[in-house]
Amino acid sequence: MEFILVSACLVGESVRYNGGDKRTDHPVLQRWLGEGRVVTVCPEVAGGLSVPRPPAEIVGAAGGLSVLSGVARVIDDRGRDVTGQFVRGAEHALAVARSKSIRIAVLKEGSPSCGLGYIYDGSFTGTRVSDVGVTAACLERAGIYVFSEAQLEEADLRLRRFEDGFASLRLPLPQDAESRGGVNA
Numbered sequence: 001m002e003f004i005l006v007s008a009c010l011v012g013e014s015v016r017y018n019g020g021d022k023r024t025d026h027p028v029l030q031r032w033l034g035e036g037r038v039v040t041v042c043p044e045v046a047g048g049l050s051v052p053r054p055p056a057e058i059v060g061a062a063g064g065l066s067v068l069s070g071v072a073r074v075i076d077d078r079g080r081d082v083t084g085q086f087v088r089g090a091e092h093a094l095a096v097a098r099s100k101s102i103r104i105a106v107l108k109e110g111s112p113s114c115g116l117g118y119i120y121d122g123s124f125t126g127t128r129v130s131d132v133g134v135t136a137a138c139l140e141r142a143g144i145y146v147f148s149e150a151q152l153e154e155a156d157l158r159l160r161r162f163e164d165g166f167a168s169l170r171l172p173l174p175q176d177a178e179s180r181g182g183v184n185a
């Protein structure tokens, strides 16, 4: 069976910076939970941060890849550098994925760790930039197909393609390697 890595807050775990969660009752996720294929991870907690914790952003409108390559930092709203915790959390998430041969992840949009379509620009003004968080970048770089919670249907189609051995479904997916510049190749 294919396991799927999912942001812990999406299944109702109270691990967000404010002590809350971002539970979704989407039928795809509920079915996956019933099938026992969901593996949860909160990279920020795994990296050593507490619940609750000050909100953090990647500075300079940079993205997760820049953090992983050492040219951007993650700062919380009190000015504390939490780059190390974010990188450790991303490495933990990747280790969990590899331990179960996971090829698909569904992560929480907007997070400096899990964000996929957008994150915030480091000014703590609510300004979005089109980039990915540190864990999302780490997983994508490793070849894992990463989706946001707004893309559960696409993730489920990818799952079916894997489980069918690509035999019955041939439709192109938005996250196909060719449409993502080879990131997931």
Ligand code: SF4
Pocket (backbone or CB within 6 Å): 007, 008, 009, 010, 015, 016, 017, 041, 042, 043, 044, 045, 108, 111, 113, 114
């Ligand atoms: S790091 Fe990811 S899993 Fe943890 S609270 Fe933030 S979005 Fe959710």
